[in-house]
Amino acid sequence: MALDSVVAHMMGCPAQRLPFLQRAKALGLGDFDLEKIEIDGELIQIPNFKLPPMGDQARAGSEAIRAFLHSKAILRPKADPSRCTACGTCVAQCPVQALSLPEDLPIVDADICIACFCCQEICPEKAITLQ
Ligand code: SF4
Ligand code: SF4
Incomplete structure (x- = not known):
């Protein structure tokens, strides 16, 4: 952070x-x-850095587009059953509790997932792909 x-x-x-x-x-x-x-060294701002629309400005642009991107266009993690050992590490580390392990394979709640991909990074079996 x-x-x-x-x-x-x-x-x-x-x-x-x-x-x-x-x-x-x-x-x-x-x-x-x-x-x-x-902070080591001097903290400076990059001159003339152009930011995209943010916050209310972006939301006001198109709620429908945001919803579409969230549900369809953003990649979500998916565990490969041939690699996953059901260790639960990804479930424990997900910052928003979007993963659960109801049986032997974690599943993601796409409405909660913030697409940080910590689960993919942390999986010891490299079992998580993005789809
Ligand atoms: S961390 Fe990897 S091996 Fe462990 S439950 Fe999650 S996907 Fe499966
Ligand atoms: S991508 Fe991030 S938010 Fe989504 S399930 Fe993985 S750890 Fe949780």
């Missing part, structure tokens, strides 16, 4: 405007407050 906050600042975007950082902070995963982040 500290790295995301610093990079957001460099792009001229206040970290507190980013919903995923707000959510991560609410879950106790860290803090985006620059006062609480140890």
